[in-house]
Amino acid sequence: xxxxxxxxxxxxxxxxxxxxxxxxxxxxxxxxxxxEVMIFGAFFTxxxxxxxxxxxxxxAPGTKLPEAVAGVNTAILLSSSLTIHWALSSIRRGxxxxxxxxxxATFLLGLTFLSIQINEYIHIGFAPQDAAQATVFYSLxxxxxxxxxxxxxxxxxxxxRAFRGHYSPEHHLGMEVPGIYWHxxxxxxxxxxxxxxxx
Amino acid sequence: xxFNPLRSEADAFRVLVYVVVVVALIVAIVELVRxxx
Numbered sequence: 001x002x003x004x005x006x007x008x009x010x011x012x013x014x015x016x017x018x019x020x021x022x023x024x025x026x027x028x029x030x031x032x033x034x035x036e037v038m039i040f041g042a043f044f045t046x047x048x049x050x051x052x053x054x055x056x057x058x059x060a061p062g063t064k065l066p067e068a069v070a071g072v073n074t075a076i077l078l079s080s081s082l083t084i085h086w087a088l089s090s091i092r093r094g095x096x097x098x099x100x101x102x103x104x105a106t107f108l109l110g111l112t113f114l115s116i117q118i119n120e121y122i123h124i125g126f127a128p129q130d131a132a133q134a135t136v137f138y139s140l141x142x143x144x145x146x147x148x149x150x151x152x153x154x155x156x157x158x159x160x161r162a163f164r165g166h167y168s169p170e171h172h173l174g175m176e177v178p179g180i181y182w183h184x185x186x187x188x189x190x191x192x193x194x195x196x197x198x199x
Numbered sequence: 200x201x202f203n204p205l206r207s208e209a210d211a212f213r214v215l216v217y218v219v220v221v222v223a224l225i226v227a228i229v230e231l232v233r234x235x236x
Contacts, residue, residue: 022206078219085212179208183215190215194222199229 029177033184036147040188043143047136047195060131066120067197073116074193077148080109081186084155084179087162094169096162103159103175106182110152117145137196144192147185154178 018024050056059065083105090098121138128138158175161167167175 026206078215081212081215085208088208176208180211183208183211187215187218190218190222194226198226 023173025173025177026180029180033181036184036188040140040143040191043136043140044195047140050132050136056133058133059137060126060133063124063126063131063134065137065197066124069116069120070193070197073113073120074189076109076116077113077186077189080106080113081183083109084182088172088176088179091162091167091172091175092169099167099175100159100162103155103162107152107155107159110148110155110182114145114148114152117141117148140192140196144185144189147188151178151182151185154181 022030051058083102087099087102087106090096090102126134128135155178158178161174
């Protein structure tokens with residue numbers, strides 16, 4: 001027994017192509033998020049071209065953006081970051097109820113956000129082809145909405161696994177990595193909301 | 200341990216809080232300048 005434990009003891013640098021500071025799944029998510037930032041940057045370039053380079057009015061004349069509804073939606077999405085943080089803090093302390101309740105709350109808040117955004121598209125009164133501003137509006141919010149959808153898929157998997165008894169105070173990387181992604185989605189929305197609706 | 204924004208969920212959450220605070224400050228400054236000018 002003791003010999004087996006000694007055999008597994010590892011000294012020196014980590015194995016090849018592995019970091020001793022960051023877990024491989026976390027590093028993968030980090031690199032993925034960096035590529036995502038570049039994709040959003042490309043879409044923001046179109047936005048800034050319209051507003052800064054060509055000095056076009058924002059939004060397009062005759063159109064109006066529902067800042068208040070989107071503001072409430074922002075609060076909903078930010079709340080979902082709080083609940084997923086609570087879920088992770090709970091499992092770190094071994095609190096399975098907090099994990100499950102936090103994940104369900106996060107999923108429902110994310111779903112509410114996406115539903116409100118779809119409802120906004122239905123009632124907003126302009127289409128992507130109507131003006132350059134409309135194209136940029138649908139592109140930025142739609143790109144973000146797609147990320148919310150992917151995030152919801154990941155959250156659903158984490159929630160199901162949580163109810164099946166997965167995760168423990170020692171092993172919860174499977175929910176920590178989607179949690180990092182979810183916070184990234186929220187950060188991007190704060191920036192999208194501010195630039196598209198507020199400023 | 201040194202602060203790394205994306206090493207863990209807790210650090211990513213802190214980044215989110217920082218972003219919200221910074222963006223709120225930027226919006227407040229822009230609105231103030233608009234109101235004054």
